[in-house]
Amino acid sequence: MYFYAILFLFLNFPLKVLGKDEPLSIEQVSAQISTFMKSGPTGTISTSVTSSSMLSGCALACSFLNFALPGEISYPNSTTYVYEESLYWSTQQAITSPTCRFTPTCTSDVSLAVLTVQVTQCQSAVKSGGHAAFTGASNINGGLTIDLLKLNQITVSPDKTQTFVGPGNTWFDVYSQLEGEGLSVIGGRVSGIGVGGLTLGGGISFFSGRYGWACDNVNTYEVVFADGTIHEVSYASYPDLYFALRGGGNNFGIVTRFDLVTFPQGDLWAGSQTFIYDNVTAAALNEAFYYIDENSMVDPYAQAILAYAYVQSIDTYIIASDLQYGKPVANPPILQNFTSVPGAVANTLRITNLTGLTQEFNASNPSGFRQTYWTLTTQNSATLIADIVEIFMQEVSTIKDADAVLPSISFQPIGTDMISHFSKNGENALGISAADGPLNLINIVVSWSNEADDERIMAAARNLTDRANATAYAQGLGNRFIYQNYAALEQDVFEGYGEENKEKLRVVSERYDPKGVWQKLQPGYFKVNP
Ligand SMILES: Cc1cc2nc3c(=O)[nH]c(=O)nc-3n(C[C@H](O)[C@H](O)[C@H](O)COP(=O)(O)OP(=O)(O)OC[C@H]3O[C@@H](n4cnc5c(N)ncnc54)[C@H](O)[C@@H]3O)c2cc1C
Ligand SMILES: *[C@@H]1O[C@H](CO)[C@@H](O)[C@H](O)[C@H]1NC(C)=O
Ligand SMILES: *[C@@H]1O[C@H](CO)[C@@H](O)[C@H](O)[C@H]1NC(C)=O
Ligand SMILES: *[C@@H]1O[C@H](CO)[C@@H](O)[C@H](O)[C@H]1NC(C)=O
Ligand SMILES: *[C@@H]1O[C@H](CO)[C@@H](O)[C@H](O)[C@H]1NC(C)=O
Ligand SMILES: *[C@@H]1O[C@H](CO)[C@@H](O)[C@H](O)[C@H]1NC(C)=O
Ligand SMILES: *[C@@H]1O[C@H](CO)[C@@H](O)[C@H](O)[C@H]1NC(C)=O
Ligand SMILES: *[C@@H]1O[C@H](CO)[C@@H](O)[C@H](O)[C@H]1NC(C)=O
Numbered sequence: 001m002y003f004y005a006i007l008f009l010f011l012n013f014p015l016k017v018l019g020k021d022e023p024l025s026i027e028q029v030s031a032q033i034s035t036f037m038k039s040g041p042t043g044t045i046s047t048s049v050t051s052s053s054m055l056s057g058c059a060l061a062c063s064f065l066n067f068a069l070p071g072e073i074s075y076p077n078s079t080t081y082v083y084e085e086s087l088y089w090s091t092q093q094a095i096t097s098p099t100c101r102f103t104p105t106c107t108s109d110v111s112l113a114v115l116t117v118q119v120t121q122c123q124s125a126v127k128s129g130g131h132a133a134f135t136g137a138s139n140i141n142g143g144l145t146i147d148l149l150k151l152n153q154i155t156v157s158p159d160k161t162q163t164f165v166g167p168g169n170t171w172f173d174v175y176s177q178l179e180g181e182g183l184s185v186i187g188g189r190v191s192g193i194g195v196g197g198l199t200l201g202g203g204i205s206f207f208s209g210r211y212g213w214a215c216d217n218v219n220t221y222e223v224v225f226a227d228g229t230i231h232e233v234s235y236a237s238y239p240d241l242y243f244a245l246r247g248g249g250n251n252f253g254i255v256t257r258f259d260l261v262t263f264p265q266g267d268l269w270a271g272s273q274t275f276i277y278d279n280v281t282a283a284a285l286n287e288a289f290y291y292i293d294e295n296s297m298v299d300p301y302a303q304a305i306l307a308y309a310y311v312q313s314i315d316t317y318i319i320a321s322d323l324q325y326g327k328p329v330a331n332p333p334i335l336q337n338f339t340s341v342p343g344a345v346a347n348t349l350r351i352t353n354l355t356g357l358t359q360e361f362n363a364s365n366p367s368g369f370r371q372t373y374w375t376l377t378t379q380n381s382a383t384l385i386a387d388i389v390e391i392f393m394q395e396v397s398t399i400k401d402a403d404a405v406l407p408s409i410s411f412q413p414i415g416t417d418m419i420s421h422f423s424k425n426g427e428n429a430l431g432i433s434a435a436d437g438p439l440n441l442i443n444i445v446v447s448w449s450n451e452a453d454d455e456r457i458m459a460a461a462r463n464l465t466d467r468a469n470a471t472a473y474a475q476g477l478g479n480r481f482i483y484q485n486y487a488a489l490e491q492d493v494f495e496g497y498g499e500e501n502k503e504k505l506r507v508v509s510e511r512y513d514p515k516g517v518w519q520k521l522q523p524g525y526f527k528v529n530p
Helices: 004-009 026-039 057-068 079-085 107-120 171-179 195-201 239-245 279-294 333-339 354-363 382-396 416-420 451-474 499-512 517-521
Strands: 100-102 124-127 144-147 154-156 162-165 218-224 230-234 254-261 268-276 302-311 316-325 350-352 370-379 406-414 439-448
Touching: 026 057, 026 107, 057 100, 057 107, 057 144, 079 100, 107 144, 107 218, 107 230, 107 254, 107 517, 154 171, 162 171, 171 195, 171 354, 195 254, 218 239, 230 239, 239 499, 268 279, 268 354, 279 302, 279 316, 279 333, 279 382, 279 406, 279 439, 302 333, 302 382, 316 333, 350 354, 370 382, 370 451, 382 406, 382 439, 382 451, 406 416, 406 451, 439 451
Parallel strands: 100 144, 124 144
Antiparallel strands: 154 162, 162 254, 218 230, 218 254, 268 316, 268 350, 302 316, 302 406, 370 439, 406 439
């Protein structure tokens, strides 16, 4: 429990400028806040009803941080607040209103906020790129939102084997800077996604066949712990916490720097082919998917995403095959089962670079809509894909009249080449081993515009997920994995990592966060020890 505020309320400390560089203890922060409450920022006893002595909870946290770190707090309707709120991808997150937004400029500022929310008992949220879709994932009504926007360093090590990346960056920032040097890292496939959330939840890249997921390619994390202290977390320094950060989401501290494995990377061959749905084309593409998942280890430079979507304006289903090859080689043999399917009505396959490609995908995933993400994982089967697409069409038929609705379901291989990298530096927390693979990772996404449709759209997405999963299990093709970065809030992500890893994560949480700060005071998103 949090006795500090009460304990230190009765002590009188002189109010001084807080050190910007050295983190304080919770006792010191309590003392500062209690003095701030008594004297107000000017040091004079105030009798105004709006004086700091009247404040509590988040109003006090915001007011104190505004005093201690001038310029880093913004309030509703200010230019900064409105701008930062506009950076969320989904409408549900963008319309969420915290009491204030805090935009730290260095790691010790983050540390001060972590202690301040404990002393004041103010609930908080942390935002990196703001692409998590559901309400409260990285923003909080009435709370304090820590926006990592200004922790935006991108520094390549002198030997060019790692890049030190702040969580304020999007992948566009990272790729466009590294591209000029002929380098890259493992990150998102859409330019606007943030470095923080994607990496902490797993992180699938165009190059994951060669290197694994983003969480398998972080050498060191700089982390602010719940007690405000700052640590360099690597496999060597904290193996248990390092394991937990590789898929554990926002349960283990605020990461203020990711040291990313860096490798030479030039242009690639990539883009999408789009087809109007018919069952013969679908069967050929599902078959191509099956074989690339089975054969991924033959050429780990290749990646594919197979997606089905309903296009409301023409009342038609389309199929897209998004293909990527990590070298500037057109139509390599590994992808020819896709490219030989006739009848594409659009084709953007070309030699491009990562920035160009991720900008193309950013443009096809616009912000400014209501959004829901759901996921399940199955074993690899072309006919199971067809069965699930049939369920998709049935559920979509119940929502196809909703304003601006855009439902899609995508299938991605988790091939044995990818899985082989999950055991780098110990292992990641996802609970997938070579014996499970190859797998098919399914992502259900619906975007729409009218709040009045929320309930039936959520019901259809939930039904689709449940029915697809039941169908897979009934055919002996089920898998427990639930990918955090694609999951709806009500899905049990950590159960999907398996009992053993779920328990390991709970133990690491209790060890590094005995007071449950990340569980209770940062309530949004998926919790390992709720
Ligand atoms: C259009 C689109 C495309 C996508 N493409 C991909 C893809 O190619 N590959 C893939 O794997 N996933 C993909 N995703 C899923 C994506 O990885 C998740 O939505 C992810 O959570 C986004 O990260 P973010 O930093 O932008 O989100 P945020 O909403 O900012 O953060 C998500 C969660 O992580 C926490 N968090 C973020 N940074 C930190 C930090 N530094 N310390 C502690 N906690 C932190 C937040 O508190 C929040 O709970 C995509 C999503 C969208 C919407
Ligand atoms: C912000 O502005 C809107 C519209 O001008 C107003 O309705 C709202 O009350 C304002 N909010 C605050 C907290 O000032
Ligand atoms: C396509 O649908 C038709 C008519 O329903 C059916 O006869 C045919 O077998 C289907 N073909 C495939 C490949 O599923
Ligand atoms: C392409 O599909 C055929 C079956 O139609 C399969 O035998 C072959 O292995 C596939 N090729 C690749 C590279 O996956
Ligand atoms: C990457 O492609 C974009 C156009 O899509 C181009 O503007 C940019 O210069 C390219 N970068 C490099 C390093 O070639
Ligand atoms: C991605 O697209 C959104 C609009 O949907 C835009 O606001 C944002 O700037 C884009 N991000 C990048 C990195 O280009
Ligand atoms: C699928 O069903 C299994 C077995 O009932 C269950 O354990 C799992 O959580 C379900 N997965 C999803 C994504 O609902
Ligand atoms: C969801 O499934 C249940 C039972 O399977 C059904 O009663 C309900 O109508 C379905 N809802 C939607 C929106 O499809």
